[in-house]
Amino acid sequence: MKKAVILLSGGLDSSTTLYYAKSKGYSCHCLIFDYGQRHKREIKSAKGIAKKANCESQVVKIQLPHKGSSLLDNSIAIPKNRDAARFKKGIPSTYVPGRNIIFLSFAVSYAEAIGAGAIFIGANAIDYSGYPDCRPEFFEAFKKVINTGTKVGSKRPSRGSRLGVKAPLILKSKADIVRLARRLKVPIELTWSCYKGGETPCRVCDSCILRAKGFKDAGLVDKYNG
């Protein structure tokens, strides 16, 4: 059975990506990151979702050498009640410098060690917060890093790399992702999106707003926000 490494945050997008990879016949190995995020409770969600999907998971604890993001530093306010249509106009304080570069670098290391042929990431460049490391051009550049900087990538380059990065949601709207999640029977009620990580979703952070927009546009009810 072909193996894949899945970057699983416990949110709607990465959980849908896990189920998508499963539907494509991959044996999925999930990496869950504990990187000092405010919304640490997403880790619990991620573990629960991996278990529900009958997939192996590992929590990787990362100690970032700085606190340069409102997701890392409680003294910086998380933007609220922003207009989703304007999210792409700038990069908000929730941006964590280099986060997807770090997550992918661990995924590459793990994939090479266990002989996985693909890394799946739930990044989206349509209904998103404008993070540069969620855009197609970033993933294209990262593939070249794999092709030049790893053992698996630098072998037989003429036949293409044997380790790919797949971002199946990259050009989908949030409504499309919600529909796909339903179709794939993702346990949506177990996912966690809110940046604040309180007892219940705050419903005003960018992540809650995008999620609500997706369900509304899809004409479906989200038990999470219900």
Add this chain to the structure above:
Amino acid sequence: MKKAVILLSGGLDSSTTLYYAKSKGYSCHCLIFDYGQRHKREIKSAKGIAKKANCESQVVKIQLPHKGSSLLDNSIAIPKNRDAARFKKGIPSTYVPGRNIIFLSFAVSYAEAIGAGAIFIGANAIDYSGYPDCRPEFFEAFKKVINTGTKVGSKRPSRGSRLGVKAPLILKSKADIVRLARRLKVPIELTWSCYKGGETPCRVCDSCILRAKGFKDAGLVDKYNG
């Protein structure tokens, strides 16, 4: 004063790179990685060298999700008494999948958070063990990741990125590096290269062999091996 992030392992090459960056007028912020390496004692050397250079340093503890290298797994033998001329013919068991990708990804995150304009890495593609993530083409690919995946890189792309990756030793021979270290007054006696990490250098691992070759070719005596 312009800031730089330095990847400092405590070996001869990264220490020389630190002193090189200092000589170019950078205020240096060193990242030292504790990634489960056998030769953990290099961390002590790195801390001592950063202190000697009057530079800030941080030890970043990384928990890799696997043990796929003889540098991580004590049950795998470290190659010994190999012929340095043949090192480039294959990738040895000491290769740690994705190591420089991971180290650089933390450096990017840190550089962006503190507003550094450069990342320095002591990689070398001449007298080296054949690791793919030490070659010029890998660093070129990684620069594109910075240009597409970060806030600092994606601003003003027409004027070039404001965060560069510099590998000043990349095309130098080990003898040239030894000479440069002497000229820059690197505290060579504090550096540690041996993969085994014992009380004294083993003198038979690839790293000890390359170091000895460098001093021999430069016609200098290495107190480390003396």
